[in-house]
Amino acid sequence: xxxxxxxxxxxxxxxxxxxxxxxxxxxxxxxxxxxxxxxxxxxxxxxxxxxxxxxxxxxxxxxxxxxxxxxxxxxxxxxxxxxxxxxxxxxxxxxxxxxxxxxxxxxxxxxxxxxxxxxxxxxxxxxxxxxxxxxxxxxxxxxxxxxxxxxxxxxxxxxxxxxxxxxxxxxxxxxxxxxxxxxxxxxxxxxxxxxxxxxxxxxxxxxxxxxxxxxxxxxxxxxxxxxxxxxxxxxxxxxxxxxxxxxxxxxxxxxxxxxxxxxxxxxxxxxxxxxxxxxxxxxxxxxxxxxxxxxxxxxxxxxxxxxxxxxxxxxxxxxxxxxxxxxxxxxxxxxxxxxxxxxxxxxxxxxxxxxxxxxxxxxxxxx
Numbered sequence: 057x058x059x060x061x062x063x064x065x066x067x068x069x070x071x072x073x074x075x076x077x078x079x080x081x082x083x084x085x086x087x088x089x090x091x092x093x094x095x096x097x098x099x100x101x102x103x104x105x106x107x108x109x110x111x112x113x114x115x116x117x118x119x120x121x122x123x124x125x126x127x128x129x130x131x132x133x134x135x136x137x138x139x140x141x142x143x144x145x146x147x148x149x150x151x152x153x154x155x156x157x158x159x160x161x162x163x164x165x166x167x168x169x170x171x172x173x174x175x176x177x178x179x180x181x182x183x184x185x186x187x188x189x190x191x192x193x194x195x196x197x198x199x200x201x202x203x204x205x206x207x208x209x210x211x212x213x214x215x216x217x218x219x220x221x222x223x224x225x226x227x228x229x230x231x232x233x234x235x236x237x238x239x240x241x242x243x244x245x246x247x248x249x250x251x252x253x254x255x256x257x258x259x260x261x262x263x264x265x266x267x268x269x270x271x272x273x274x275x276x277x278x279x280x281x282x283x284x285x286x287x288x289x290x291x292x293x294x295x296x297x298x299x300x301x302x303x304x305x306x307x308x309x310x311x312x313x314x315x316x317x318x319x320x321x322x323x324x325x326x327x328x329x330x331x332x333x334x335x336x337x338x339x340x341x342x343x344x345x346x347x348x349x350x351x352x353x354x355x356x357x358x359x360x361x362x363x364x365x366x367x368x369x370x371x372x373x374x375x376x377x378x379x380x381x382x383x384x385x386x387x388x389x390x391x392x393x394x395x396x397x398x399x400x401x402x403x404x405x406x407x408x409x410x411x412x413x414x415x416x417x418x419x420x421x422x423x
Contacts, residue, residue, distance in 0.1 A: 071099035075284030208280030276362030
């Protein structure tokens with residue numbers, strides 16, 4: 057049974073294996089530590105990013121066979137999801153919490169806001185903020201190339217991944233406008249994506265998550281699927297455009313630190329399940345380009361500005377990365393109008409109809 061946590065409690069937070077969930081959960085950790093709670097964080101991702109999160113007690117992820125030995129001396133063990141638990145912790149620890157089992161964690165609002173709700177309602181603290189404690193290490197250079205657009209074309213689930221050839225078409229259009237476009241993937245994904253180099257675009261990989269974070273600082277904008285890298289980019293101050301298969305996913309999981317937009321598919325197919333299955337066919341390139349223009353206008357004249365005019369590098373000149381206070385337009389209102397003569401929109405309709413047929417051959421979504 058859930059009990060009221062006390063500041064004298066020793067609390068372990070066993071983080072998710074996913075980087076986006078981990079960075080968001082650190083909002084809760086940051087606020088609890090700030091208010092005097094004793095928290096030890098277990099995470100392989102944060103171990104790699106330890107230099108970026110000074111002042112926290114961060115240890116490597118717990119192996120299943122070590123779970124009882126490591127966690128039995130903690131009064132409370134927190135998990136975002138049941139699948140994050142090490143070994144059989146949920147079976148034997150009397151205060152092993154799974155936040156995703158709580159109604160408060162399932163509300164339809166941004167995940168950062170949900171972390172703040174947990175701090176207020178479960179831990180009884182006020183004066184909370186969306187800051188997760190990230191700070192620039194001394195070796196990280198915050199010089200941003202205003203016209204650099206980083207495309208992250210992969211995701212943890214193939215169903216969450218937009219059509220690869222549309223990423224290439226997007227890259228071509230951005231390049232034609234004067235943007236410097238490059239792709240970034242994980243080392244194990246590189247063999248699958250080396251073909252983008254033949255299309256004339258750089259393909260970047262970083263073995264170290266800390267090196268990746270340092271490199272992302274140079275980006276003016278990141279465009280990608282609903283993924284952890286989008287959250288990392290936002291957390292280090294990069295404006296983002298994320299592509300999501302459902303509006304509810306976009307509302308809850310849109311990166312929430314730097315200015316961002318989240319795009320969802322056109323509502324031209326009846327039924328939520330059908331739209332979810334076909335979402336990647338229903339999100340044309342022109343909408344992403346329109347989102348680029350919308351976001352560029354929104355951040356113009358701010359430290360987060362990006363664009364192609366002159367494309368000078370700018371120094372952030374900060375040691376602490378803070379939550380953006382720039383008001384954002386409605387994502388769907390700003391980017392969802394369908395031009396009747398746009399080839400992308402016509403292609404989306406054709407591909408969606410083709411994908412609904414029981415037998416389909418060929419390579420839908422290609423150039």
